[in-house]
Amino acid sequence: MTQDPIELTRGLLETTAVLRNGFLDVLGESTASPAPTFAQRAMNSPFVATVYERLWRPTSFYVASGVTARAERRRAASALRLATASRLLDVACGPGNFTGPLASELPDGGLAVGFDISEPMLTRAVLDNGGARTCYVRGDARTLPFADETFDAVCCFGALYLMPEPFLVAHEMVRVLAPGGRIAVLTSYAAGPPPLRHVLTGGAHLIGLTMFDRHAFVDLFSSAGLVDVEQQTQRALQFIVATKPG
Template identity: 60%
Template sequence: MNLARRTMNAPALAAVYERAWRPTLFYLASGRTTSADRRDAVTALRLGGEQKVLDIACGPGNFTRYLSDRLTGSGRVVGVDYSEPMLARAVVDNAGPRVGYVRGDARRLPFADGTFDAVCCFGALYLIPDPLAATREMVRVLAPGGRIAITTSHRGDTPFGHASRIVGGWSGLRVFDNDTFPALFTELGLVDIDQRVHRVLQYVSAAKPA
């Protein structure tokens, strides 16, 4: 297990991740606040009503619970993570009437095809050993007419972008170019693909045809 993944599995990080670690690092990486990211996630996924939502690599549930509060009736968000410390923290800090947490591998999701109306993965694909396999799994469990949204690393064609690839390789973080996810979404038959780059992060959303 590389340095980045060992860090994410540390109980000490789970305790401070939501309150300090993620807000600080993501603001430095993108210039965006957690509140802005959450609001945009709801918009990109078009959340509301009794949808079934899957939050991949949910960590301590800092997005999972927020997304669930936008649903009604039998709507529910399932958070999946591989880290036991993160899931333990999620249950303590971000439980709710429309939230559930499952330990699982993003590369082999324990759900049937087309189970969810919306699927997301915010700030984790660069940590997963086979991120493209995980993305294919996300699309597999997405129902026709559903929406997918991801936030992940971005390498621009600049000296800083190339330096970020080197640093990422040393730490175990994957740094993706501009075309990887739009091209993969197109290959998988998704439509309405939207990509927005903020500093060294990219936000990509799309829909599965009904």
């Protein structure tokens, strides 16, 4: 018999959670999220949450990378080796635009947990990308509420550049990754010659976005002991994938 994904996920959480609007909330009754920058405030807006998956995301990421949403999903499923994974954690999942489709790539009995801090995004995720293998959790990615080595695939797409402590979040992702598991990140890339790069980096900073160089996450994953670290750069985005040794 298939187990309820909410109860399965509750069993993985290291802290108590209330069920609200179809997602588990480890931040308690408070619906406020830290939103000190323009970019973070946008992610807490019900309007942005509504138009994000069909309009905002495909348009802005295609312009930034030249890669379509469908190609991104194929790349993610393959990089994370979902055909042989049983538990996926999608950090900063937004409206579940990767969580839902990636859940369907897991074998029978698989579980995909989408994790985000924004209540409007998670409300959309439950409505648009729910399913028998999917559960959504509201929390802060700086302290993932899961034990070490819980998931055999962990990803974070289109979000680390919004966060005030992206490297702390990346270390948390490595911590909850099981030996032999795969981790994948899609984030910003400060491309181009120095003058242009500095203008773009400064402009992004004004709205609360960080532009990372090509070494930032490659070095972090290598220093954390991960192997098979691979990187693709496409215009203003970079995709990095790595394995935790078994």
